[in-house]
Amino acid sequence: MDRDPTPSIDLRWHHSLRTRMALWSGLLNAVLVLATTLAFYLGARMLVVHNARVEAQALTRQGALNLEAILDSVQVSGRTLAAGATGVGAQPLHLRSLLLASLAGDPDIAGAMIIVEPGRLAPDDPGFTWYIRRDGERLVERSVQDLGYDYRAMPWYVRTLQSTGAWWSEPYANAATAGADFTTYNLPLRLHGDGALAPALGMVSLDVPVARLLDGLLQSTPDEAGLQPMLFSPGGLAVLHPDPELRMRQRLEVLVENGRADLVPLAQAQARGETVEFEHEDPASGESFLTQAAPVGDSGWTFATSASESFILRQLREVAQWVALIGLLALLPALVLVRRYTGRLLQPIEDLTESARHFASGEFDYPLPHIGRRDEVGVMARAFNTARGSIKRQLREIEAMAGARQKLESELGIAREIQQSMLPHARMIEHGGMRMDLCAVLEPAKAVGGDFYQFSELDGGALWFSIGDVSDKGVPAALFMARTATVLEGQARRLGSPGAILAAASGRLVEGNETCMFATVLCGRLEIDSGRCLLASAGHDAPVLVHADGRIETLALEAGPPLGFEVFDGFVVRESWLPEGATLVAWTDGITEAFDADDTGYGDERLHRALVPGEAADQTCRRLLQDVQHFVAGAAQSDDITVLAIRRTRSVPDAVTADAITAEAAALATGG
Structure with a gap:
């Protein structure tokens, strides 16, 4: 019979191997180009950052030196003025000449002041308070007392008299400075030979325009360097800052407190008068900066420069982008050639x-x-x-x-x-006017499991029961479970005490147990008439009593070892009572150790909450099993689950039962 022709493969070009080989070859080459570009970029970046760091260090140092030269010149003039003021005597003409000489000798000084307290240079000295400042091409002179305030109460005067040395003031502006920002160099006046702790005779001060300091800084910081200069006063005020909103308004420590935690190293260095270099990121913009700071001599002023990483690397990134683009464009002809010649190779x-x-x-x-x-x-x-x-x-x-x-x-x-x-089925056992309602439920984790339970009526109105859990799951556990249940039932028929039953079973189950399997067992004997209950445990969880009033009582047991490990004859028997209307509930750890999807165990507390007083034994078992299934919410069952419930109530008289049956039959016959 002729074979039908097989249709050719419907393979689209973008699914073929030749296209994929061409694409992968191009991708590999593209990766190589990009890797080379990246290596070039990283190497160049290290070099550029290093050079920027060195340049920033040099410019910061140069700016600090320029400022230091200006401030040192003013400080030298101030010390000269202070020495002259205590050396020329109390003649006002001489002191005024010193002020004029200070202004003439240093163009950075915009104003000079001398205050000498009365009677300090000579007993009959009236004192001297004179202030001279520049006003364009002319000089304006006046007594300090004519400035409109009591200089003795001013903080700058009090601080100067109490100081052991000179100090620079924070920038200020007022009517005397014509609204311009000034900073003042203040020195206490002391006689030659007096120590730093000797009382001051008065003070001298020299005013320097803040604009003069800024001019010196801006001349030392070229615009093309990409650096942002910053100048902080001795008190941390931002005199010069890239953000115009912060200039002459915000102190460095307040700026740190208001969200600029990245500037903590700068604030610490400014407070200690130390040099600092650090990298940081602006929390608001996310931009990275390299910042250098240096103290301006011993004046308390701090000069800093800050360069953004984007500015430092801008040109480098442009070069890297062009290199990557040219390399990728060169790959296009290679892709065409690769696809052409891979066709011949891939035909087989x-x-x-x-x-x-x-x-x-x-x-x-x-x-x-x-x-x-x-x-x-x-x-x-x-x-x-x-x-x-x-x-x-x-x-x-x-x-x-x-x-x-x-x-x-x-x-x-x-x-x-x-x-x-x-396994036995649920049943009712009556004796001597009392009734035992027995029920148990077993849900194996696999087709067969290792959990088991037993209960049977003994001679003399007694009930024997047990519940157990074999190690492991599946067929091996099921076989050991069958052996354990058979041994226990045989010993229960022969012995009366639960402790003796477990002791005899422990000896039998050790024999031939090369696999070292074991079982935890709770064994009990219950007298139906009196409710007297004897319990013994071989490593099993203690049961609970659910009283008619809703009280939950745990019957704590002194447990012996599980059956199968070793021969043991010291199982302790506990005597308790099962009152009328109460239910004895026992279980295996498959209930308390049931886990939900979040790996949370069911636990004893949830078990106690699920037990309801007054329910029949089968209702108790069903309710507990349903609560566990609701808790795990579909999670895989990890262990066999078994619960046993025994409820003791008073028997209903036969006459009452017969009357109830007759009434029900009559109702059905009449359609009621």
Whole structure:
């Protein structure tokens, strides 16, 4: 029979190997270009940043030196004026000449003042208070007392008299300065030979325009350097700052407190009069800066320069972008050539792809070309040929394994039914006017599990029960569970005390237990008439009593070792009572250790809240199981779950039961 022609592969150009090879080749070359550009950029960046750091250091140092020269000149003039004022005597003419000489000798000084307290230079000395300032090309002179305030009460005068040395004032502006910003160099006057702690005779001060300081700074900081100069007064006032809103308005410490924590090193260096260099980022703009700061001599002034990283690296980034762009454009011709010549190389691969397409549809006998080639294509073709034979064999094996798995699942289902049939069903036991309502529920984590429970009526109106949890899960746990349950039931028929039952079972279960499996067991004996209950535990959780009034009582037990580890005959028996209307509830740790999707355990507290007094035993079991399932909310069950409930109530007289049945039958007959 003729074979239908196989349609050719509908392969779009952007899905073909030749296109992908061309693209990957281009991508690899692009990565190499970008990596080279990145390496160039990083190396150049280190060099540029280093040079910028060195240049910033030099400009900062030069600016501080320029300011220091201006301030030192004023300080020398101030010391000269102070020395002359105490050396020429109390003649006003001489003191005025000193003031004029100070102004004439230093063009940076805009005003000069001498205050000599009366009677300090000579007993009959009336004192001297004179102030001279520049006003354009002329000088304005007046007594300090004519300035409109009591100089003795001014803070600058009080501070100067109390100082041991000279100091620079914070920038200020007033009517005397014609509204311009000035700073003043203040010195206390003392006689020659007096120490720094001797009382001052008065003071001298020299006024310097702040504009003069700024002119000296701006001349030393070229605009093309990209640096932002900053000048801070001895009190930290921003005299010069890139932000016009901060100039002469904001102090450095306040700026730090208001969100500029990145300037803490600058504030600390300014306060200590130290040099500092640090990198920081403006929290508001996110821009990075390199800042240098240097003290201006011992004046308390601080000069700083700050350069933004974007300015330093701007030209470097432009060069790197052009290098990357030219390199990427050069890749376009290479992509065309690569795609052209990869077509010839990949034609055999496309032939094998056609054969693989038929293999995928189940046509394992479709012709396979290029088997005889001695290159990689031939190796691939021979591998295909071997693979299709192996696939045929594996399909047969998979079919056989599917049948075996189905048989195993069927056997596990039968094993589950057998295991469930070993467990007793819920029942009512009556004796001596009292009734025992017994129920238990077991939910294995797998098809079969290791949890178990037992209860049966003994001679003399007694009830024996147990609940246990075998280590591990699945078939091994189920087998050990069956053995444990059989041994316990046999010992319960022979022995009366729960402690003796566990002791005898421990000896039996140790025998032949090479796998070292073990089981925790709670064993009990309950007298139906009196409610007397004897309990013993082999490593199992203590049960609780749910009293009729809603009180939850935990029956704490002195637990012995789990069964299967070692022979042990010292299980302690606890005697308690199951009152009328109360329910005894026991469980395995699959309940308290049930976990939700957040890996939170169910726990004892939730268990106690789920127990409701006055419910039948089956209702108690169902409610607790439903609460656990609601808590885990679909999370995978990690362990077997078992709960056992025993409720003790008074029996209903037969006459009452018969009357109720008769009334119900009559109602049904009449359609009630």
